[in-house]
Amino acid sequence: MSAVTEVSEGPTTSAAIPPPRRSRTLPITMGAVAVLLAFVPFVDVHVPGLFGGELSSPGVLQILAVGLVFAGVAMSYDLILGYTGMLSLGHALYFALGLYGTNLLMRLFELSYAAAVPIALVGSFVLAVVLGSVALRVRGVAFAMVTLAFAEAFHVFVEADPVGITGGEEGLSLDTAYVPDILTGVVNTRVVYWLALAFAVLTFAICRQAVASRAGRVFQAIRENEDRVEMLGLRPFNFKLLSFALSAVLASAGGAVYLLLVRGATPGSASSVFTLNLIIMVVLGGLGRLWGAALGGLVFGYLQLRLPAVARSGVFDPLPDWLEGPLTEPLFILGTLFVILVMFAPGGLASLPARLGIKRGGG
Amino acid sequence: MSLQVFVLLSVTGLGLAGVYFLIASGLSLIFGLMDVLNLAHGLFFTVGGYATWWVMTRFQWIESLGLRFLVAFLIATVLGLAVGWATERFFVRRFYGDHVTQILITLGISLAGVALVGGWFSYDPQTFPVPEFMRQVAVIAGARIPVSRLLILAISVVLLVGLLAVLRRTRHGLIIRAGVENRQMVQAMGIDVAKSFTLVFAVGGGLAAIGGILGGVFFAGVTPEFGLNMLIFAFIVVVIGGLGSVEGTALSAVIVGLTQQFVNFFAGAGVGDLTVVVLLAVTLLLRPQGLLGEVAR
Numbered sequence: 050m051s052a053v054t055e056v057s058e059g060p061t062t063s064a065a066i067p068p069p070r071r072s073r074t075l076p077i078t079m080g081a082v083a084v085l086l087a088f089v090p091f092v093d094v095h096v097p098g099l100f101g102g103e104l105s106s107p108g109v110l111q112i113l114a115v116g117l118v119f120a121g122v123a124m125s126y127d128l129i130l131g132y133t134g135m136l137s138l139g140h141a142l143y144f145a146l147g148l149y150g151t152n153l154l155m156r157l158f159e160l161s162y163a164a165a166v167p168i169a170l171v172g173s174f175v176l177a178v179v180l181g182s183v184a185l186r187v188r189g190v191a192f193a194m195v196t197l198a199f200a201e202a203f204h205v206f207v208e209a210d211p212v213g214i215t216g217g218e219e220g221l222s223l224d225t226a227y228v229p230d231i232l233t234g235v236v237n238t239r240v241v242y243w244l245a246l247a248f249a250v251l252t253f254a255i256c257r258q259a260v261a262s263r264a265g266r267v268f269q270a271i272r273e274n275e276d277r278v279e280m281l282g283l284r285p286f287n288f289k290l291l292s293f294a295l296s297a298v299l300a301s302a303g304g305a306v307y308l309l310l311v312r313g314a315t316p317g318s319a320s321s322v323f324t325l326n327l328i329i330m331v332v333l334g335g336l337g338r339l340w341g342a343a344l345g346g347l348v349f350g351y352l353q354l355r356l357p358a359v360a361r362s363g364v365f366d367p368l369p370d371w372l373e374g375p376l377t378e379p380l381f382i383l384g385t386l387f388v389i390l391v392m393f394a395p396g397g398l399a400s401l402p403a404r405l406g407i408k409r410g411g412g
Numbered sequence: 413m414s415l416q417v418f419v420l421l422s423v424t425g426l427g428l429a430g431v432y433f434l435i436a437s438g439l440s441l442i443f444g445l446m447d448v449l450n451l452a453h454g455l456f457f458t459v460g461g462y463a464t465w466w467v468m469t470r471f472q473w474i475e476s477l478g479l480r481f482l483v484a485f486l487i488a489t490v491l492g493l494a495v496g497w498a499t500e501r502f503f504v505r506r507f508y509g510d511h512v513t514q515i516l517i518t519l520g521i522s523l524a525g526v527a528l529v530g531g532w533f534s535y536d537p538q539t540f541p542v543p544e545f546m547r548q549v550a551v552i553a554g555a556r557i558p559v560s561r562l563l564i565l566a567i568s569v570v571l572l573v574g575l576l577a578v579l580r581r582t583r584h585g586l587i588i589r590a591g592v593e594n595r596q597m598v599q600a601m602g603i604d605v606a607k608s609f610t611l612v613f614a615v616g617g618g619l620a621a622i623g624g625i626l627g628g629v630f631f632a633g634v635t636p637e638f639g640l641n642m643l644i645f646a647f648i649v650v651v652i653g654g655l656g657s658v659e660g661t662a663l664s665a666v667i668v669g670l671t672q673q674f675v676n677f678f679a680g681a682g683v684g685d686l687t688v689v690v691l692l693a694v695t696l697l698l699r700p701q702g703l704l705g706e707v708a709r
Binding site (some may be wrong): 097187374381 | 443515517522646690
């Protein structure tokens with residue numbers, strides 16, 4: 050026996066993934082939060098410091114909507130990392146596929162948004178099955194490297210643009226002619242916001258159903274001990290592929306919504322940095338906890354869009370230059386926070402109530 | 413294809429292979445010995461590049477550019493060794509046996525480190541002057557080859573030979589090689605493998621920093637995300653070569669570097685990068701353990 054056996058066990062016995070706990074109250078809590086969020090566009094209240102304008106203003110709704118899309122994509126990522134124990138470094142590929150796929154289908158074939166999205170999702174599913182089958186030939190860290198390489202290939206493709214369709218480094222802006230009027234324009238930001246909320250809620254419902262299903266139990270069994278699952282007569286490969294493909298489709302749906310929010314597709318969405326950001330979101334919130342991933346996504350989206358504005362307002366100006374520069378970088382703050390959380394609170398934000406002695410269920 | 417183009421592309425491809433090897437070899441050894449996927453390795457690379465840029469543009473009092481480059485080279489290497497050592501000593505060491513946490517820690521360090529560099533020096537590309545002799549061209553078989561490419565190649569070959577010599581001829585190297593093969597057995601013999609872990613991380617950091625210096629020369633500039641971009645190709649090199657094998661990494665770096673240069677030249681920018689990924693997929697389908705890897709991981 051060599052060190053190989055250890056690796057093949059994969060990311061199983063980690064302090065970062067707490068044992069699952071199920072809660073009956075979670076769907077009710079999440080539903081209540083969703084209803085509250087649905088009313089935000091009607092609340093004309095200014096929250097000083099936290100946001101730059103009234104809650105119902107397009108600027109604030111935009112920030113919240115980005116946070117909600119990230120929350121949904123983070124939950125989809127939690128499905129493979131937190132629940133199935135597969136470390137994919139290529140999730141940005143599927144997010145970007147929803148983004149670019151929808152946009153390209155509209156521009157090249159003059160399809161409507163409603164027609165382009167399902168086709169993009171099917172395409173994403175097929176690609177996830179093909180690439181997943183190749184990548185799943187190896188386990189653990191090698192799997193991470195291979196998924197990263199595939200995603201990077203797509204990133205290079207859209208950025209170098211050898212075929213001349215993706216717009217290269219500039220990206221591909223959204224042509225509003227193919228999108229229903231109600232989803233375009235600054236005044237309709239609230240409609241896109243509701244769409245983002247619906248995406249997040251739907252993703253939560255699908256992921257929760259998935260992890261509670263029979264297949265979902267096998268996902269978690271694979272995370273705990275893949276060899277034992279195999280010994281029990283199941284083929285882990287099939288289940289891992291299922292988890293991978295489902296997660297990919299959900300991420301692509303997030304990309305399709307994100308397209309309306311940022312009104313275009315840029316290569317940055319396909320870069321490995323986006324996947325790494327997803328890991329930060331999921332781990333920040335708490336691995337293997339859907340609400341944790343959702344919370345992580347919201348916080349990340351908020352900080353990423355809000356911090357530069359706070360920095361511009363001059364709050365950090367009295368600080369010396371060597372401190373001011375890094376503090377205006379969202380990733381510096383989030384990265385540092387992330388390292389501290391991983392080292393001292395491995396369950397992420399979701400574990401903090403328990404850590405502080407407050408009893409509550411997780412999901 | 414004329415001979416000149418062939419020679420130029422070959423030397424450029426080999427230069428690139430040298431840079432890949434420097435970042436990938438440490439990555440491969442760290443993974444082989446400790447099963448740690450070190451995502452902070454790209455940061456070590458960036459640290460090397462920025463240290464060189466810093467010295468070359470701020471140390472104006474060293475008038476000779478050649479001497480200044482030598483100083484930059486030494487400072488960048490030492491800094492790379494130090495950052496690699498510190499990463500293992502203060503972060504990775506706390507989580508032995510917990511691979512996910514180790515990966516997450518290095519990921520956080522990597523992102524925070526890159527943002528730190530970006531916050532200090534901005535995300536704009538930075539260029540630095542290089543010594544006069546590196547800007548000259550040598551004529552080989554009618555092809556005009558920039559001397560810097562030959563220098564990169566020479567330094568990489570020297571480091572490859574040095575690394576192999578250390579691994580094969582010294583006691584530390586013996587422990588590392590044995591540890592890559594079977595860590596438990598080495599521990600059972602009463603040898604403190606943890607010391608090798610620190611050593612491998614420091615040496616890996618130093619090699620990646622040298623890669624950053626040479627990468628800065630090769631690409632004529634540095635950016636904060638530079639290391640992260642190189643890390644992706646380093647992963648490809650490591651997987652194709654076989655995890656834990658220095659010889660495999662060297663071989664695979666040459667294949668990847670040459671393929672990328674030739675295909676990018678003849679089929680258009682970006683196509684070479686895609687070809688490399690296809691190469692990776694083919695390797696995985698035919699030989700999941702990599703070219704010179706022992707067993708499938």
